Structure formats: C-alpha cells, structure tokens
Amino acid sequence: MGDGKIRNFHQARWEEPIIYELSHPGERGILVPQAEAEVKSAAGNVLETIPAAMRRSKPPNLPEMAQERVLQHYLRLSQETLGRDLNVDVGQGTCTMKYNPAVNERFVTSTKIADLHPLQDESTVQGVLEIVYRLDLFMRELSGLDRFSFQPGGGSHAIYTMASMVQAYFELRGEANKRDEIITTLFSHPSDAAAPRVKGYKAIILYPDRNGFPDVEALKAAVSDRTAALFITNPEDTGIFNPRIKAFTDIVHGVGGLCCYDQANANGILGITRAKEQGFDMTFFNLHKTFASPHGSGGPASGALGVTEELSKFLPVPLVGYDDRSSRYYLDYDVPHTIGKIKDFYGVIPAIVRAYAWIRSLGPEGLREVARVAVLNNNYLFRNALKIRGLSAPFAEGKHRLEQVRYSWERLTQDTGVSTTDVQRRIADFGTHYWLCHEPWVVPEPFTLEPTESYSKEELDEYIAALKQISSEAYESPDIVKRAPHNSTIGKMEDHSYFEAPEKWALTWRGYHKKYKGYFEPR
Amino acid sequence: MCKIGLIVNPVAGLGGRVGLKGTDGREVVEKARKLGAKSEVPARTVRAIWKLEHLRDQCVVLTYPKTMGEQEVAECGFRVSLVGHLAGKESTAGDTKAAAKEMLKRGVNILVFSGGDGTARDIYESVGTEIVVVGIPAGVKMHSGVFASTPEKAGELAARYLEGKERGVVEAEVMDIDEDAFREGEVQARLYGYLTVPLDRQLVQGKKVATPPSEHAAQQAIAAYVVDVMESGVLYLVGPGTTTRAIMKELGVPYTLLGVDAVRDGKLVGKDLAERDLLKLLGSGPAKLVVSPIGGQGHIFGRGNQQLSPKVIRRVGRENIIVVATQGKLSSLHGKPLLVDTGDGALDQALSGYIRVMTGYREEVIHRVEC
Numbered sequence: 001m002g003d004g005k006i007r008n009f010h011q012a013r014w015e016e017p018i019i020y021e022l023s024h025p026g027e028r029g030i031l032v033p034q035a036e037a038e039v040k041s042a043a044g045n046v047l048e049t050i051p052a053a054m055r056r057s058k059p060p061n062l063p064e065m066a067q068e069r070v071l072q073h074y075l076r077l078s079q080e081t082l083g084r085d086l087n088v089d090v091g092q093g094t095c096t097m098k099y100n101p102a103v104n105e106r107f108v109t110s111t112k113i114a115d116l117h118p119l120q121d122e123s124t125v126q127g128v129l130e131i132v133y134r135l136d137l138f139m140r141e142l143s144g145l146d147r148f149s150f151q152p153g154g155g156s157h158a159i160y161t162m163a164s165m166v167q168a169y170f171e172l173r174g175e176a177n178k179r180d181e182i183i184t185t186l187f188s189h190p191s192d193a194a195a196p197r198v199k200g201y202k203a204i205i206l207y208p209d210r211n212g213f214p215d216v217e218a219l220k221a222a223v224s225d226r227t228a229a230l231f232i233t234n235p236e237d238t239g240i241f242n243p244r245i246k247a248f249t250d251i252v253h254g255v256g257g258l259c260c261y262d263q264a265n266a267n268g269i270l271g272i273t274r275a276k277e278q279g280f281d282m283t284f285f286n287l288h289k290t291f292a293s294p295h296g297s298g299g300p301a302s303g304a305l306g307v308t309e310e311l312s313k314f315l316p317v318p319l320v321g322y323d324d325r326s327s328r329y330y331l332d333y334d335v336p337h338t339i340g341k342i343k344d345f346y347g348v349i350p351a352i353v354r355a356y357a358w359i360r361s362l363g364p365e366g367l368r369e370v371a372r373v374a375v376l377n378n379n380y381l382f383r384n385a386l387k388i389r390g391l392s393a394p395f396a397e398g399k400h401r402l403e404q405v406r407y408s409w410e411r412l413t414q415d416t417g418v419s420t421t422d423v424q425r426r427i428a429d430f431g432t433h434y435w436l437c438h439e440p441w442v443v444p445e446p447f448t449l450e451p452t453e454s455y456s457k458e459e460l461d462e463y464i465a466a467l468k469q470i471s472s473e474a475y476e477s478p479d480i481v482k483r484a485p486h487n488s489t490i491g492k493m494e495d496h497s498y499f500e501a502p503e504k505w506a507l508t509w510r511g512y513h514k515k516y517k518g519y520f521e522p523r
Numbered sequence: 524m525c526k527i528g529l530i531v532n533p534v535a536g537l538g539g540r541v542g543l544k545g546t547d548g549r550e551v552v553e554k555a556r557k558l559g560a561k562s563e564v565p566a567r568t569v570r571a572i573w574k575l576e577h578l579r580d581q582c583v584v585l586t587y588p589k590t591m592g593e594q595e596v597a598e599c600g601f602r603v604s605l606v607g608h609l610a611g612k613e614s615t616a617g618d619t620k621a622a623a624k625e626m627l628k629r630g631v632n633i634l635v636f637s638g639g640d641g642t643a644r645d646i647y648e649s650v651g652t653e654i655v656v657v658g659i660p661a662g663v664k665m666h667s668g669v670f671a672s673t674p675e676k677a678g679e680l681a682a683r684y685l686e687g688k689e690r691g692v693v694e695a696e697v698m699d700i701d702e703d704a705f706r707e708g709e710v711q712a713r714l715y716g717y718l719t720v721p722l723d724r725q726l727v728q729g730k731k732v733a734t735p736p737s738e739h740a741a742q743q744a745i746a747a748y749v750v751d752v753m754e755s756g757v758l759y760l761v762g763p764g765t766t767t768r769a770i771m772k773e774l775g776v777p778y779t780l781l782g783v784d785a786v787r788d789g790k791l792v793g794k795d796l797a798e799r800d801l802l803k804l805l806g807s808g809p810a811k812l813v814v815s816p817i818g819g820q821g822h823i824f825g826r827g828n829q830q831l832s833p834k835v836i837r838r839v840g841r842e843n844i845i846v847v848a849t850q851g852k853l854s855s856l857h858g859k860p861l862l863v864d865t866g867d868g869a870l871d872q873a874l875s876g877y878i879r880v881m882t883g884y885r886e887e888v889i890h891r892v893e894c
Contacts, residue, residue, distance in 0.1 A: 193886065204879070205886065205887070206889050215889075215891075217877065218890075221889055394858075440854035441854060442857070442858070495687060500691055
C-alpha cells in the first residue's frame, strides 16, 4: 500500500447569512457619476425609447450593501466550497473531473471569443467557424465516424439527439411505428435509457451476466423486429470494458437496428479504440468531461455528436462547412433529412475552444498518453483500495478496470454498521469527497472513484490513506464516522425523512408552485 | 409518555438448536426441551431492549406477564404495564394474538416482538398493517422481512423510530413455511401478509431499501404501464403482492393482496381464486398472467402463489407471463437470477432462461430465470 499522509484539514466555516439578510437600507457601493450635460442632451430621454410595458415601475429588489462587503460575502462563500482545483478530486467517478488547463481560459475570455455574438454574419466569425470545423475533423479521427455536430448542450441532450435521429431514420424507412424499443445495459449511464424514452421509446435494460459483464445472451433474448437501437456506454460505469462489444453491435445490426455509443467519458480509451471499429453508427463525446472543459457547476456542457456518412443526412442544422472555391467557412443548412434545430445557434463555443486547444496541445500521441495514464492511475488506486479492510469491487472480480471502479463497503457495513453515506460525510474531514452511484444500488453500499490522468502518485496515496483511516475508525470507533463530518463547513442532518416526503419540500418557489399545482393539488 | 408494546415468544427458536426445523406446536416444544434445548429468547430480547435505554424515562412498556415480556422489561428497569394474562400455564400462539390485539387497542407507538416467522404470522393476524412493528430475530425460521439483522439492530431501529429520526415505514412480507413439510425436507414458503415496519436504512444487511415514495411511485408507474398494454377480451390473472396490487388499484377494482384475482376488459371477474377456479375461468380463451417476485429470494413461482399451479401456468403459456417488479426489488437480488419452483421439473426448465420484467412505465428489464 502507498505511504500517503493524511492532511490535517479544517475547512473555513463562516456561518455567512444569505445576502439579503446583510442588506441595510441606504448602504451602498460606489455612485456612478452623472453624465455630462452635453451627453444628456445628445441622448435625450432614453427611458422614453423603452416601451412602457417593459419599464420597471419600481426599482429591482436588490440588497443594499457596500462594495467591500459584497466582496467579503462571496469570498467567504467560496471558502466553504470544495472545488475541483482545490482537492484531490478522484471521487467523482463517471464524471472525469480532470485538470482543465488554466491557459485555455485565456482563450475563451479573450475579446476575440467573449465579444462575439452568435447572430453575427458568417463573414465576421470566420475564425470561430474554423475552430468548429477543425474540431469536427479531429473528432472524426478519434471516432472513425464521418461527420460531427456540436449543437447538443450536454451528454443527455446528445443521447436525446441520437434518439431523434434513430426515429428519423426509421420514419424514412417506414418502420418507425413498429420499432419502438431501445436496448441498454444496467451499468450504462441512466440517461441512455431515459433520454430515448422522452422520444417515446420503450427502454429494455440488460442485467449483467454471472461474471459482471454485459450479457450477450440477454441481448439475444431482447432483440427483435421491434428493436430500434442500442444505446450503451463502454466501458460501463463499473469501469468494465465489454470485450464482446462487436458481437453486441452485430446482433443489433442483424435485426435491422442502429447502434449508438455513449462516449461521454472516453478518458480510458482515447486513441486506443474507436466507435467505428466497435461497430457503432453514432457516438458522442462530452467536451466538458473528456476534453478538459470544466463542468458540473463549473461551466457549460457540450456533447459532440458524430455519425456515419449514411446517417449524416439526419444531423441537426446548421453544420459548419468549408467552401474551397471561396476559401470560406459557412453555416450549412443543406442537410436533406435533418431533424432540425435542437438548440439555438451552432454550439457552446467556450467548450469547443477549450477542447480544440487541449487536443492541439497534446497531439495524437498525447491523447493516447492521457488514456494510458488514466488507466494506470485507476489500476494503481484499485489495487491499493482493495487492500483496505471492508472494501471490495463486486462484478468481474479479479479483472482489471479501465478508467474507474465502482467499489462497495458492504463488508464494512455488515461488520461495523458504518455505511457508504457515513464514509461519504467523513471523507469531507480530509478535504475531499466521493460520489456514490446512480440509483438503484445494484452494488451494495457503493462509491465510484475515477482518478483520471491528472493526479500524481502522491495525491492518489493521500486519497488511499484517507480511505484506510476511515476504515480503521469504522472498526475501532465507528461513532467518529457515523457523526461526521467534524471539520467541514457542513454538518450531519439527523432527520432527513422530510426529504423522502415529496409533499413536504421544494427547492425553489417556482418549483413549489409547479410541483404542488401539478402533483399534489389539481391544476 | 410513549408506549412500547413488547411481545416475547419464549419458546421461539427452541427447535433450531436441537435440529428441529421450527418450534410451532406444543409437541415440538416438548420434544425440543427433552432434547435439551434452552431458550435464548430472553437474552436476545434484553439485548434489544438495552438499545432503548436512553428512552427509559419517556416510555412505558406494555407487555404480558412473566416470560412473555415482563421479566425482560424488569431486567432492563423500564416502567411496565401488564395488559393481560396467559390463558394457560405455558405461553401459546393464542396469547401472542391476544396480546397483540390488546396493544393495538391501547395505541402503542411501536410493537416490538421477539420470535420467528410463526410469531410474525400471529401478530399479523391480530394487527394487520395498523401499527408499526419491529421483529427481534429469535426464531428458527426468519424468512419474513420484518426482522432486523441482529437483536441490537432491532432495538436501534425501534429507538430511531420513536425518536422521530426515522419516520418512513414500509410494508414487509410475512412469510412462513409449512413446518410439517419442512421437517420432511421440503421447503414450501407462503406469503401470509404484510406488517408495517420502520424504513430501515442503516440496519438491513447488504441492501439499499428504496424509499417509500420512490418505491410507491415505481409501483404506480408499472401499474400504469400494465394497464396501458392490457388487451380487450383477454383474461388477466393477477398474482399476489404489493406491486400487483397497484395494478388492481389503477384499474379501480377490488383485489386480494395475498391471492390471485382475475380481470377482463378492466372488470373483476374472479377474486382470491384457487387452482380449480382458475382452470375453470381460463377455459379456452386468451389469457395472461401477471406475477411479481415474492419473498426476497426472487421466486416468481412456487413461493406465495402456489395456486398458480403447473397446470395453470402451462395453460397460460410462457409467452403470456408478465413479470412486474420495481428496480429496487430487482437490485436487492444483487445479480442473482429470478427463481421458479413449481414442483414440475419440466415446466421449471421451460420457464428458465431470460424473461422480460416490467420495471417502470415503458421500461423493461431482461432478467435470468433459473430453477
């Protein structure tokens, strides 16, 4: 086991009120100087130019505070967070919280990008169109597919878009009414089942085989002339790569279905294996996960969606094209069977620019190195984690994982009564965190770690040391873990039963109205 | 002042240690004693009650005399109120039932009992799902979902519920087996009913208990889906369980929680049917069978629904079997297959393989079935 040292961590706890509680009537920041008389007379009565219905009758309800106190308030709140750049963030399995090079922020915040307007004439945005066009070419290389759209605003949106294209494909063939089933696996991302259902598909979910691998016999039992498509993740959320993936896509093609690949997290296979060779007709990458654009609460998402030549006629519009004769990039609306627009404009430009810069900085060998190091890091963490008392990794036991692992504290819980949610709170006392897993918990007392390529051996050792320490505490003095966290800005909530009574809570005022008027009370 | 009901079955578990497969009935108790069996029930009960110690000043324990609870309560120093008398010299199932009824009448906040499946059954017969119950595991057979995994955990769970730290409750299955058949080496479990138990997030071994609202919503989604795909003119036989109950509720027809009911074109055509009734009703028209795994082991046939006999299943046909289960329930199998045990080996073989399980609205799982 590594010789990691545990950090003596204590988080700031400011007990900061919400900003409206800090407001005092009459307190203010700087006063904006009045305009000069000349300016005023030249501008005339500006308010008059705004239609009466759009003018405020009362000033907005903003807190009244001095500038310095506003700064203090937000600095304090920022100290109560545990962001990606602050901790050894290997605990967000499936989500690839890798390092997002700070230099890329220079590009996206430069006026060349930040001041663009999405409705500008094509002739004035040639540079950004060129970046989109070139990123499409890179994505083609990485996937083996033939054309990419950057319209989807995230992974689930990309899955939804793939389902829309599956539907358009079968509508054109006159089979849309009959083919109403999509097939996915239990350990694929839940959105692979959920998003196609929004399009009206029935989701057929395959449970793993006895060895924890995707069950090819179950797939054979599932396919029929009602199968529209396969929507799967590979490697799965357990970190297990499906060694029979080509058999999977062949079986689905054999009944006339399409194969859609969820590569939101492609961190373990960049440059190693591609959608084309696995037999997929469509795929998508999350630029905000795999391609080093910040995500979650940290930044906007982008799903880069690619298809084969045959399916490119269904892509959403506009695509970005290049005209040899005029040497101009242009927005291409000439897509014969397009599913139309799925989002405004032509993509989330900051995410596209960061991904482009990241790929350019690494090159083909660098991308392959990313995958190799991510897998190496993960298996180092995996082998050391398995030495910790009470910890296991069910399914495909004894096999390697790719970029992540779904672990279980089942034994720890049985031995000590300490559950994975207790450990989750306790690990906050070591200045880090972990995520459990999607529902339902097929792996008992689960948590999912994914170290990515970003972390050093020392950092992984530190994380392992924290897990080991918590395991020892669970066996020796479990109350320390059960009552955690102790050094964090947050505390344990003893009674959470209200959260399980949906009629008793709402996250926002608007949500309250929506929920109550729609669900608990008649509209 | 909160009221804790306590019922101890002093002979529970006696049979197990001396190789008898249960302790139901006076003869077995005597045989067990002759073989040298000593009751571990008092000690197990005390271990559970100690976990409620911090509530001693705020609670009174309602119980029955002597070995049915009084002596354990006294040992732990709780205030005690006796609510009845033993009918004879030795405590019997009749005393358990009478005690449970009395506690229901007196409005206990929670009823803690010590025993096995037989005791759970007696309590179920008296209180149904009207009060919240926790089982201290002390019997030979404990197939029911009402028992905590250890006596201490039973006590902790009762305490969490009384303190308001755990407000959620779930309906847990009361299972028991035919003891005569069991002593002959045959396992035939039956579903007798459901008891209301506190939602056990921390204490149940190795499984994630779906929260009551999410489990309820999942059952409703399944019910809506089944009702949506029901075909006109087809007879639907609806087996026992809480998931299948949701279907009958969705249809707005009366139902039997533990029996098999029949509907056609949205109307009830038979209630709590035995094998003979089912065969008669099936006649030669089109029919489908809706079943749900019962009893935590994943049985879809052969546990809790024996009236769905090999004859009935063959008549309906494998392709017309609709299996329903929430994903929470399937995930509690931890990758184990669904099981069939109809008593007809050839039929069990034919039912094995892969089957579709409806798990939500327009959501199905392909699951292995083995015998």
